[in-house]
Amino acid sequence: MPCFHTAGATMNQSVFRLTLPILFGYLPLGMAFGVLFTTQLDYPWWAAPAMGILIYAGAGQILAVSLLAAEAGLLEVFIAMFVLNARHLFYGLSLLGQFQGAGWRKAYLIFGLTDETYSLLTSRGRSADRAHEQAVDFRITLFNQCYWVAGCALGALLGANVVFNSTGIEFALVALFIVLTIEQYKSLGDAFPVFVGAAAAAVAILVLPPAHQLIGAIIVVSVVLLVQYRKLRNSPETEGARHG
Amino acid sequence: MADNGYLAAFIMVATVATFATRVIPFLFFHKHTEHPLVRHLGRYLPAAVMALLATVFLQRSASWNNTLPGADALLPAILVIAIHLWRRNALLSIASGTIAYMAILQLNLIQG
Numbered sequence: 001m002p003c004f005h006t007a008g009a010t011m012n013q014s015v016f017r018l019t020l021p022i023l024f025g026y027l028p029l030g031m032a033f034g035v036l037f038t039t040q041l042d043y044p045w046w047a048a049p050a051m052g053i054l055i056y057a058g059a060g061q062i063l064a065v066s067l068l069a070a071e072a073g074l075l076e077v078f079i080a081m082f083v084l085n086a087r088h089l090f091y092g093l094s095l096l097g098q099f100q101g102a103g104w105r106k107a108y109l110i111f112g113l114t115d116e117t118y119s120l121l122t123s124r125g126r127s128a129d130r131a132h133e134q135a136v137d138f139r140i141t142l143f144n145q146c147y148w149v150a151g152c153a154l155g156a157l158l159g160a161n162v163v164f165n166s167t168g169i170e171f172a173l174v175a176l177f178i179v180l181t182i183e184q185y186k187s188l189g190d191a192f193p194v195f196v197g198a199a200a201a202a203v204a205i206l207v208l209p210p211a212h213q214l215i216g217a218i219i220v221v222s223v224v225l226l227v228q229y230r231k232l233r234n235s236p237e238t239e240g241a242r243h244g
Numbered sequence: 245m246a247d248n249g250y251l252a253a254f255i256m257v258a259t260v261a262t263f264a265t266r267v268i269p270f271l272f273f274h275k276h277t278e279h280p281l282v283r284h285l286g287r288y289l290p291a292a293v294m295a296l297l298a299t300v301f302l303q304r305s306a307s308w309n310n311t312l313p314g315a316d317a318l319l320p321a322i323l324v325i326a327i328h329l330w331r332r333n334a335l336l337s338i339a340s341g342t343i344a345y346m347a348i349l350q351l352n353l354i355q356g
Contacts (some may be wrong), residue, residue: 005304009256025302025334025335028335028336032338037311039356045250045252047255049254050257050275051255054255055255055258055259056262057262060262061258063297064254064258066301067254068251068254071250074253074254074257075260077254077257078257078258078260078261079257079261079264081257081258081261082261082262082264082265084297085261086265086289086290086293086354087265087290087293088262088266089265089268089269089286090282090285090286090289090290091266091269092266092267092268092269092270092347093269093282093286093304096269096270101254101291106270108269110263110266110270111263111267113266115308117287122305125319126301126342144271155342165346165350166341166346167346167349167350168345168346168347168348168349168350169342170305170345171305171317171320171341171342171345171346172303172342173315173353174298174301174302174305174321174324174341175320175321175337175338175341176319176323176334176338176347177294177297177298177301177302177336178298178302178321178325178328178337178341179324179328179334179337180298181291181298182292182325182328182329183334184290184294185291186297188287188288188291190288190291192288192292193290193291193292194292194294194295195289195294195295196288196292196295196297197250197291197292197293197294197295197298198296198298198299199297199301200269200292200296201295201296201297201303204297204300205299205300205303210304212245213300214296214297214300217296217299217300218293218296221289221292221296223287224292224313225284225285225289225292227282228278228284229281229285230282231264233316
């Protein structure tokens with residue numbers, strides 16, 4: 001079926017063009033993770049691309065390096081990874097309709113819903129042919145994960161084979177979280193949650209041992225946001241202004 | 245320290261936790277997308293969690309018994325913020341801050 005192949009090749013070309021910006025983001029960030037992984041930890045290098053295949057989360061995997069280094073308990077690992085990726089809970093909400101009826105592709109589309117894939121899938125132009133668009137969505141997701149895994153593997157090999165003093169390279173995690181905070185603040189236009197998060201962390205650092213600081217701060221943040229929610233609900237005036 | 249059993253369990257837990265955040269809306273939320281509490285959390289939680297993580301890990305990167313307590317991590321952090329507000333290029337911001345922090349540690353630029 002030469003006709004089928006031609007259509008597939010054309011689709012691959014246009015998907016490649018569409019995902020090019022993500023290639024330029026994922027290769028270096030994946031490499032940063034890979035270098036961190038092999039320079040900070042004693043595990044075999046191929047575990048880094050394996051994490052890219054199975055976990056497939058940028059900030060999550062970089063956080064995982066520091067959790068692995070601290071030999072964190074598995075419950076803490078679960079909570080830390082879940083909360084770090086909690087923003088994904090809200091991505092799916094806007095794609096419920098778009099992924100409907102995607103059949104076998106749907107599980108992978110959901111699995112591969114990273115920040116970058118989400119922003120591409122929700123911003124690209126779409127035709128009325130839903131089945132075709134879902135096939136394109138699937139390839140976009142697959143291409144993006146290939147870039148990410150390639151970056152993880154390259155970085156891990158580099159870190160394992162090139163001798164250099166990597167002391168302090170773990171600051172990449174802090175820098176990443178600062179950048180993500182600024183991006184969240186800019187898209188929200190409201191500094192309140194940034195202050196709540198930083199203040200909750202400060203309180204947790206002061207009163208809790210390191211092993212419980214993340215969970216403690218997360219509980220404080222959740223309580224403050226619930227209180228804020230109830231306050232906004234009880235004052236319809238503010239609610240109107242917020243949406244107006 | 246290289247306990248491969250721990251690594252395998254770790255990867256499994258991290259995989260399940262990450263996939264859970266992506267699949268839960270498709271399993272449970274489809275009836276509640278317009279619920280005001282869901283919208284409220286969707287709006288404010290991500291920024292709060294990022295600020296929380298930045299603060300916790302920033303504090304852990306800093307040495308607090310230097311002559312300038314915390315400066316070894318706070319100065320690179322300020323650099324990240326400044327460069328990110330200036331160019332808004334995530335990789336550039338992360339690379340500059342990390343290189344600055346590595347230089348401060350490795351060249352012992354801030355005396356302990």
